[in-house]
Amino acid sequence: MQNTFFPSFLSLAFCILSAINLSCGSKPTDLRAIIPADPLVYLETNDLGKALTAVTDNDAFKAAAKTQPDFSALAGMKLAVAVTGFETKEQPVTEENSILNFKPRFVAVAETNAWNYQALSFTENKLGEFINGTYGGDVTLETNDRNGGKYFTWTSQDGSKAYALVRGSLIFFGNDESAIEKCLAVILGEADSIAKNPKITALPPDSLASGHVSTDGIAQISNIVGLKFANEAGEAPEVQSGIASILPQLLRNSITEVSWLSTKNQLGIEDKLQISISPDMASVLTETIVADQNTIPIDGRDSIISNLLSEIPQNVMSVTRYNFKDPLIAWRSVLLVSQTKFDEPARKIIAEFSNLFFEPYGIRDPELFLSSVGDSRMGRNIVTVRLDHEGEEPVVIATRGGKEHQILKAMTSQLKPVGKITEGGINTWTSEDNELQVVFARASFGVGTKENLQACLFWTVHTPYEIKSESMVWLAKSNAPVATVTQDRDSAHQIATVFLEKAPEETNIVSNYQTEIRFNQNGIERRTVSDFGLIGSIIKQLGHKN
Numbered sequence: 414m415q416n417t418f419f420p421s422f423l424s425l426a427f428c429i430l431s432a433i434n435l436s437c438g439s440k441p442t443d444l445r446a447i448i449p450a451d452p453l454v455y456l457e458t459n460d461l462g463k464a465l466t467a468v469t470d471n472d473a474f475k476a477a478a479k480t481q482p483d484f485s486a487l488a489g490m491k492l493a494v495a496v497t498g499f500e501t502k503e504q505p506v507t508e509e510n511s512i513l514n515f516k517p518r519f520v521a522v523a524e525t526n527a528w529n530y531q532a533l534s535f536t537e538n539k540l541g542e543f544i545n546g547t548y549g550g551d552v553t554l555e556t557n558d559r560n561g562g563k564y565f566t567w568t569s570q571d572g573s574k575a576y577a578l579v580r581g582s583l584i585f586f587g588n589d590e591s592a593i594e595k596c597l598a599v600i601l602g603e604a605d606s607i608a609k610n611p612k613i614t615a616l617p618p619d620s621l622a623s624g625h626v627s628t629d630g631i632a633q634i635s636n637i638v639g640l641k642f643a644n645e646a647g648e649a650p651e652v653q654s655g656i657a658s659i660l661p662q663l664l665r666n667s668i669t670e671v672s673w674l675s676t677k678n679q680l681g682i683e684d685k686l687q688i689s690i691s692p693d694m695a696s697v698l699t700e701t702i703v704a705d706q707n708t709i710p711i712d713g714r715d716s717i718i719s720n721l722l723s724e725i726p727q728n729v730m731s732v733t734r735y736n737f738k739d740p741l742i743a744w745r746s747v748l749l750v751s752q753t754k755f756d757e758p759a760r761k762i763i764a765e766f767s768n769l770f771f772e773p774y775g776i777r778d779p780e781l782f783l784s785s786v787g788d789s790r791m792g793r794n795i796v797t798v799r800l801d802h803e804g805e806e807p808v809v810i811a812t813r814g815g816k817e818h819q820i821l822k823a824m825t826s827q828l829k830p831v832g833k834i835t836e837g838g839i840n841t842w843t844s845e846d847n848e849l850q851v852v853f854a855r856a857s858f859g860v861g862t863k864e865n866l867q868a869c870l871f872w873t874v875h876t877p878y879e880i881k882s883e884s885m886v887w888l889a890k891s892n893a894p895v896a897t898v899t900q901d902r903d904s905a906h907q908i909a910t911v912f913l914e915k916a917p918e919e920t921n922i923v924s925n926y927q928t929e930i931r932f933n934q935n936g937i938e939r940r941t942v943s944d945f946g947l948i949g950s951i952i953k954q955l956g957h958k959n
Contacts, residue, residue: 442524442583444493445608449595452495453630454517455607456673458622462487464948467621467677468908471944473924477917478909491524495607497592499633501640515637518589520596525582532579533563540586541567544575560597612670621682622948624673631671635664659762666754667694668936675946680927682946690936694750698932701746704736704894705792717787720856721796721810722885724870728923733897734888735795740783743894774809775825775849775860782823787812791856800865808861808869817853824849824860884925893929900925904945907953 444457458464462484468474469482498518525532537556545552548569555566562580578585578593585593598604607613616623626634639661669689676683690698718734725732737743748767752760771779774797787793791812798808817840821828826844828851840853843863852859852866859866880886884898905922924944931938945953 442581443608444491444522444524445613446606447522447583447596447599448493448495448607449497449599450605450607450610451629452497452607452627453499453633454496454624454626455494455613456622456624457491457493457616459491459616459620460488461490461492464621464675467682468945468949468952469912471681471924473905473922473944474909476922477905477920478913479917480913482912490526492521494519494521495592495596496630497589497595499637501637515641516588518587518592520585520587520589520592522596523584523586525584527582529579529581532582532584536563536565536577536579536584536586540577540584541565548573548575612672617674617676619676621675621677621946622673623675624671626671628669631668632665635661635668638664659759659766662755662759663751663763667691667751673947675948678942680942681944682942682948684941684943684947686937686939686941687935688937688939692934694753695932695934695936697746697750698937699934701739702743702894702932703738704892705738705794706892707792717791717812717856718794718889719880721794721812722882722889723880725796725798725882725885726800726868727882727884729900730799730801731897731899732799732885732888733797733895734891735797735895736891737793737795737894740786740793740795741780744779744783772825773807775806776809776823777825778823781819785816785819785823786814788814798865798869800868806862806865808859808865810857810859810869813853813856813858817858820858820860821851824851884927887927891929893931895930897928898925899928901943904949904953908945908949911952 448455465482465484465487469478469484475481496517496519500516500518525535527535537554541552541554544567548567548571551570553568555568557564560578560580562578565577565579567575573588574590575588576586576590576593578597585596587593595604599606613625639657639659642660667690669691671689672687674685676685718736722732722734748764751767752763755763768777768779771777771782776782786795791814793812793814795809795811798810799805800808821842824844826846826849828842828844828849831841831843831850842851842853843849848862850861850863850866859869861869880889888896888898901924902921904924906917906920909917926941926943928939928941931940941947943949
């Protein structure tokens with residue numbers, strides 16, 4: 414079974430509203446006062462123009478689009494989106510394969526700051542045109558006066574429906590009629606609004622957008638994630654069944670809610686995700702997943718981590734640095750907190766599946782491998798490198814701690830030495846089929862294919878070790894336990910395609926993402942700085958035809 418996702422509900426809302434060019438009308442409405450109190454997912458922006466400008470005001474977008482979109486007409490426009498449920502539909506493709514679609518039921522509410530006749534014209538024409546194109550053409554429209562405004566119902570050839578209600582300067586839009594009715598119930602005082610939810614805090618003045626996933630939202634999304642990963646796990650029914658049953662439970666038992674805040678700074682768009690977990694789990698992870706501050710260089714030069722990063726090529730897909738005081742304790746703590754709320758049979762399944770995370774790196778015994786990395790003097794840094802496309806075997810590079818025999822024993826294949834140790838102290842071991850190599854250097858070692866290890870050249874002998882790439886310097890200086898730099902070669906073109914009438918020429922424009930993960934008493938904090946941010950990732954979905 415294959416997984417595809419419907420275009421994002423928020424992508425649809427952004428695209429709809431980015432076409433609006435309306436003048437000021439009635440007094441703006443506080444959108445939180447009309448959104449139901451219990452959505453599974455809630456997203457909002459107080460200034461759509463500002464949010465969209467942040468996505469397009471960078472060198473990567475300008476290189477792809479050549480021209481800069483004008484969002485001045487959207488300045489100050491508010492948008493709120495509430496997801497009220499999810500619908501799963503399986504569509505057969507062949508006798509063996511089918512497509513599994515996960516469709517969110519949602520309502521998007523826009524304060525257009527416009528006169529009613531302008532909002533009506535936009536809804537019937539611009540919005541109608543967009544829906545017709547999204548649903549493949551030949552969409553029929555029915556309108557009637559209802560609920561104190563004008564109601565629109567679009568129906569596609571396959572029976573899919575979209576709805577809109579225009580009341581004054583407000584546009585309610587969604588694919589679930591009941592979600593719009595819930596908003597009306599709030600307006601009539603028949604139900605509470607999300608404004609009373611203490612977890613939905615006020616947006617800071619300098620923010621672009623924010624979001625919140627409730628506990629119930631986590632539960633439903635966990636089921637979707639479980640199905641998705643199970644279907645991508647291969648053909649073995651027992652593997653698919655295990656993932657589909659265990660992964661949703663693991664997510665539901667671990668995560669209580671998620672909050673998101675997006676801002677713009679000099680480096681790009683910053684997205685902060687706070688993933689809340691139970692206090693007992695947070696307490697364990699905060700104490701065990703701790704960065705070793707002694708291995709962080711001041712200037713990116715002449716250190717063990719500089720040795721690991723100095724020769725990594727600049728065009729890699731992603732590089733992640735794990736900087737733990739003790740990698741084995743960190744790994745054991747993750748397994749421990751994952752297993753605490755399961756019975757014994759489920760704990761054994763989690764332990765077995767956890768080893769799958771290490772298999773792409775050629776590691777059979779994670780505990781033996783992690784206990785062999787580095788030492789207290791040199792540090793215990795581990796770097797993973799994905800050189801090019803998804804599916805290509807990654808490379809792992811780590812500090813050497815004198816336990817070579819244990820590292821070799823932890824591998825998935827039997828290894829044999831290749832020649833003699835060279836003058837530079839290079840000692841290479843390889844599998845019978847030459848698919849896996851382990852190279853030991855003076856201060857580090859690497860595991861991967863021969864070709865990929867050659868690309869990283871971590872054993873190059875030169876003093877001092879100097880990192881030449883700015884992204885690698887940032888990675889070396891990060892004081893987070895987990896830090897990643899990623900190169901994205903698709904987003905600039907795809908986002909430009911959404912905003913331009915004519916798609917730009919295909920170009921290889923690279924945008925960079927820098928992500929840090931830390932643990933605190935509330936749970937997990939994930940901070941990413943990038944050209945386009947999460948807002949850009951949402952908009953990019955419109956470039957995919959599902």
